[in-house]
Amino acid sequence: MFCCFGCWLFRDYICGMSVRVRFAPSPTGGLHLGGVRTVLYNYLFAKHHGGEFVLRIEDTDQTRFVPGAEEYIFNCLEWCGLTPDESPVHGGPYGPYRQSERKEMYRQYAEKLVTNGYAYYAFDTKEELEQMREQYKTEENPSPQYDHRIRRKMRNSLTLADDEVKALLESNTPHVIRIKMPEHDVVSFTDMIRGEVSFQTGLVDDKVLLKADGMPTYHLAVVADDYLMKITHAFRGEEWLPSAPVHLLLWKYLGWESSMPQWAHLPLILGPNGKLSKRDGAKYGFPVFAMNWTDPKINELTEGFRERGFLPEAFINMLAVLGWNDGTEKELYSLDELIASFDIKRVHSAGAKFDFEKAKWFNQEWLKRKDVQSLKYDVRTVLANNGIVADDDALLEKIIELVKERCTLLPDFVQQAGFFFKAPETLELDAVKPKWNDEKKQFFTEYIDVLKTVSTWDMSSVETAFKELAAAKSIKPGELQLPMRIMLVGGKFGPAVFQIAEIIGKDDTVKRMEYALSLL
């Protein structure tokens, strides 16, 4: 994997410089599709360029702390095979990687901005802010912002006298630090997937940078940490685009403009109506999170792709091509192939609607292309979860090979492979009854007797005996195969009947047929 010539020609400045990207989730709950795709694109980009992928935990909102959420994120990444090079658990030279543990570092930057006139102290209480919003609310402006117009009317270091501000500060009055957005500037930048984007700064509000509890908000933290962690390319969801001008300005005001990362705002993944939510999953019956997640507060379980029976390879593959393609017709990629061909510039700028049917197709394809050995553990587990013990290794391997192309999701193996290990509990007799008659009953009674005498039990001897007897009785073999299948597997599915008979053995074959016959 090496950089293409394009890097020189299109001034990416990627060659020769070490690429560092980051995924920065806030540990507030399950990791959904969009999150995993963001991780994936970060990871692919980094690995394509031989760079590092760091995972940073953005836990600056203490009120939203959810126990277990951070560990859950790590487990998801591990399942997906997207291991960070640096993180709170993997360590690294730029730690700590949890923002709550970096708390003390942020204040100095915020203060520096105040000193240089790019930010200011604001003493407004929650109530005062609410009152402001109420007061200035009009039909044309339903949600007034704390912006260049409003700030003149609020209690901050721009409106208060210096000694008053000083007194307030010295008496530890709760306050925040807000950025002072310029009134008439235009901020623009080149997004790696959208091209030139620009904003009028006067239309953006004075975002809080440092909260009253001393924690930074996302806006300050993301800039400071990306700088401190030497992030070269910053990818995040499209929902961040509107606050990008704040971040751009912060890089400039802090004097770090020359090391600002290149941005790419990823398109959203949409559900049946609007942004995909876990609610959609519950409503339409598909998973939205990578793995099962139980919200500890309300004890509510949200289903994961893993538990639904997806292979991580398929999950990753499906996500990669939801919004990206390499320009060829290729759709099936291993992680290594993705790393080799990924190009952030070929990511679509439009949001993509998630299609569960297509997701299943990817799993089916991966089931077909993966070898038996690598499927064995998962299949055994899913069978065990359904009370089927498959401890004979060689047998299990043979069966997986035989039935895997009939399965879409892992749990399908229960139906497709279960009957090899355990006689069916219910027989779909309705499928044979309409055409059942004494002749057929007679056939099977005699056939059972023949089978009992077969010396070498294999597919062909079972089949030969079957056909010979059918011929002798002048019954079309085809009319007898379905009944036999129902007797052995219980339903209209599975591989060739005689193959099944061979595998389950003489005793079981005879036993199942006799039992079924007794019901007919």
Add this chain to the structure above:
RNA sequence: GCCGCGUUGGUCAAGGGGUUAAGACGCCUCCCUUUCACGGAGGAAUCACGGGUUCGAAUCCCGUACGUGGUACCA
């Protein structure tokens, strides 16, 4: 409301001035198989709309509509 981003079949999408507008999923028909799958052969779109620019526009420009995101001391 304001701001940003987006708009090629039901879905994912290629294509970025001249093409019979690829391919995949799903759907339907047929073949293979007297199970179910797999596999194979077919079927279904005037590229949101309206104006330009041009000999020529899905492709470039401008509007409109629609969708979506933001507008928090949440990320």
